[in-house]
Amino acid sequence: MKRQQEEFTALYCRLSQDDGREGESNSIVNQKEYLMKYAKEHGFPNPKFYVDDGYTGTNFDRPSFKEMSSDIEKGLVKTVIVKDLSRFGRNYIEVGSYSEIIYPEAGVRFIAIMDNVDTGSLESNEFAAFTNLFNEWYPKSTSKKVKEVKKAKGLAGEHLGAPPYGYLRNPDDKTRWLVDEEAAAVVRRIFSLCMQGKGVSAIATALWEDKVLTPSAYKVSKGIGVAKKSGHPYNWETSVIASILENVAYIGVTESFKSTRLGFKSRKRIPTAKDRRTYIEDAHTPIIDRDMWEKVQMIRANKRRPTKSGLTSIFSGLLYCADCGAKLSLATANGYTHFRCSMYKRTSRAKECTQHYIREDALKQLVLKQLQQFLSYLQQFERVFIRRQIDATLAERRYELSAKQKQIEKDEKRIKELDRLFRKIYEDNVNGKLNDERFYKLSDGYEAEQEQLKQEIEDLTAEVSEADTEATNVARLIAVTRKYTRIDELTPEVLNAFVDKIVVHEREKKDGKRTQKIDIYYSYVGIVDIPTDEEMREMEREYMQRTTRQTA
């Protein structure tokens, strides 16, 4: 019989292209050094490296990971240590199934240093509330699996109207829509051009140049429409493009005037009260993802029209004055494209604001630098970002809030009961069983209680949804950042994907040096406090110390 091999500590490292820039704190060399230092300081015996260099974290199909799994099966591994969870894997559900189920069952302790995860320590899950809250939302906004589920659900949608450009009626069931891939590609292109900062007429020109058939010409070509004599087959009208960009059908939502079915769990409401429309989500397969669609609506709400002299800028519509809140307006002088507060320009005599002059090229540099810093921060410290961004008290209170949710339901019931009671005393009063004085006294009491309950429901609902909204917004911004491994150039697409607006402060002179502050409002979350390189290194050291204290 073989002598039992000695147990060891697995130190797992991973790096791939989609982890961003090389030579930073996530390089394999740094990970190894960091893990070895940790293992030594905490007395973990027989450290052994498992290194997957050049393998993505989105799945577990990695040679060293497999080797480690087989060693775990053989009972050779006592502890698995990674720098942070994203090194281990980028699919939270799978990561969770390893760290929370598979490893504990195999008797393996799992430590993700930077995330403060240690299955061997009870205290370590002080941040579990965040992680769980976040994980609950994250897969919903990005996971492909979820998209597949949506596709299947989409078959449930019934359509009474004719499908818009991009969809076809299902020949087997006229109430269902199918994606018409050929037209859907054009729809996607139109959205993407809008994301790149192109206006509707520029989009029309691009389609004309490429001889793309208009929706009506396309229908004719497929034998499903009646030919319009006047229309040129490639002459896209701007109104047609505008209506494509605004159509909710492309995110799988259908408008209905009859149905009351609401096939979605989301608390989020698309305004319906005004026109009494009903929106059914997941009615059919989306062509455009929701984040992009919403961004396009924002871009269009801040339409970037060229100035009278035909000038445009990637920043048009995004810049605001820090002092008066007016938009900055674009101009050119001495060969420099620049922005100035529009209030200053309008009130040049009364001087209701100051210039807030900023050159476009300087702004480009400033914004590019900040976006690069932001991306680097998220790539290395995603969890830290989540914790900082989601209000700690809110996350912790979410469990408490679920109790409030029950209270809301109770209150709603009581309101209905009061309605019933009111009807009863009204009838009794009409029948003469209850005199007027008693009736008014009782009805006043019921009314007051109802008012109070309604107010309570309103407050509780606001509290509950606040926690959900924060987590969702953070998850959505993270989903955006994961589409980029690096930002080398400030394109309109990058700018639109990451930024909602930029607030420009007045220039200041400090010690003879000119400085100018800008506040970037990131998509969904607003201002983000981005740590500097030095602060990031400091954070790493802090984590190292914190876990040291804990195990000591």
Ligand SMILES: [Zn+2]
């Ligand atoms: Zn101003």
